[in-house]
Amino acid sequence: MTDPLKPPPKKDPQKVQAVPLLPPSMRSRAAMGLTAAAAEARFMLQHCARCGAVQYPPRDACRECLSVDLDWRDTDPRGVLIAETTVRTSPNLYFRGQAPWRTGTVRLEAGVSVVVHVHGDCVKGQAVRLINRLDRAGQGVLMALPEEATPDMADDPELRELTADPKHRRVLIADARADHTPALVQALRAAGATTIFLGEAEAWRPWPGRAALAALEGVHILPLDVTDTASVTELAGEIGGKVDILINNARFLRPGGVLSRTDTAWAREEMEVNALGLMRLAQAFGPGMRARGADGVNSAVAWVNILSAHALVPDPAYGAFDASQAAALSLSQSLRAEMRPGGVRVMNVFTGPTEDAWHQDVPPPKVTPGALARALVAGLREGCEEVWCGDVARDLAERWRKGPKVLEREMGGDT
Structure with missing residues (x-):
């Protein structure tokens, strides 16, 4: 029988850090399937x-x-x-x-x-x-x-x-205020995560649930604004060497496409948070995580982005937001290639419409916080790179594989 995994001892800073090594990676094109x-x-x-x-x-x-x-x-x-x-x-x-x-x-x-x-x-x-x-x-x-x-x-x-199991690992969740953050914290703690850092922007502004999260053992709320390079860099300097799994759940969302908006103000904010926020986090935390791919039981293992499934093909009613998601998807694919030498996988969790205020007029099925948390943790335990959460996301993925141009027309209302 397998011996239970024991919590790792504290890292000795006087010892030489283990260099991440990789198994043979050459494959034929056929084997890439x-x-x-x-x-x-x-x-x-x-x-x-x-x-x-x-x-x-x-x-x-x-x-x-x-x-x-x-x-x-x-x-x-x-x-x-x-x-x-x-x-x-x-x-x-x-x-x-x-x-x-x-x-x-x-x-x-x-x-x-x-x-x-x-x-x-x-x-x-x-x-x-x-x-x-x-x-x-x-x-x-x-x-x-x-x-x-x-x-x-x-x-x-x-x-x-072969996995990114959260057991005995330390996790950073970028946005403590997100509706699904309490469910994520609960699921990660149940999966055995030892420490969960929560990023909080605009700490002066109160929000429901903060006290309950702060009271949990092993949960720490720290200043983090993904639109502020100094804020991201400062937090990376403080905890960057401790983050084994980073969950980028920061998101700015407003309805509207290209013609339905009168300016680019909201679109600029969506790009700042959803795409450039990812880049700021990657530049600050990525190098440290990549270097810690061989730290044993609690080595750095995964970077997770929570994205809309419409990053594949836009819903015109949320066209500008979906453009920022497409940009984030492209950045995450580049990040995946850059993190691979350290053995750190980049996992994208694609969701359909979520249960939040900005999807009030969208009919069900919608993704609940609990469903998102379960899918994310399951993806880590299975070592995935792509996770499709919810019926809408899975349906979009299947239709996209069969015919991207057909799906584009369907989303545009041609059927």
Whole structure:
């Protein structure tokens, strides 16, 4: 059975800091399909559209009929662990530092044998289920888990390397005033986060719920205004070396598109908070987090942005806000590439309309604070890069994948 994860000791500042190391990251273009699926924690393999044969490893032509028409599809993850071994040394610096490391072969019910990482609670000859996760290099890898959950299963060292589990980690939430912040705090504390920092702009202005949050053990409310470079830099100087997970939930939202507004004042504020606020946070906290990707139990692991799903395609009724979300999405994708050398993943949580004052006239379904918090924590535990929260967000994502131009017309009222 997996040993429960113990809280880490205080870091000794006199010791040399461990340098983040990454597993091998080179992949073929075909294998990138596995990575794309892992970004959403989906177990997918190639299926031949002509003969139906399941493919592994990823390839350009079917192993049975040589057809090049191979589709990535969700696949039955059940199988049997038919062989396993423990790697105790390796020429690769990452795996040498992580040794011992279990690996093995699983025969899937889908008909193929796959090479996988193996959870410590798996037993040779017994049934297992596979998951597809991103490793520290941001590439999709497969891991075998016990068919049934075991005690402290998430604390397995190999599995923890493939996730951003909040347990024993310190979290910064950028906007304490957001409607969903209390739900986020509750979910993170339940997930085992040890310290939660909350950023507060305009501390002189009272807001409901502040006293309740400030009274919680391990919760600290600190000055932070994402539109003020000095404020962001000052807080980074104070706690930047302690932040393991940063949740950028700062958002400025007003209804209106391009023609319905008489000036650019609100649009400028939306860009200041939603896009440039992200950039200020990244410039202040990003380098420190990237350098702490190998700090052990509470290493820096994730940067989270909460975005509107309309960052993919705008809703004309909120066109200017959606433009700022599209800008934030583009910045987050650039940030992902820059954070990857430190093994820190950038996760975007896309939501549909949320339960707040600015979506009063939007019909349901809408995303509640509790639903957002649950989706975010689940995404961290699964090591995702993309999380779709709510029916509207999931529907938009599916329609966007099928035809971006068609979806643009539908959002514009052409259907």
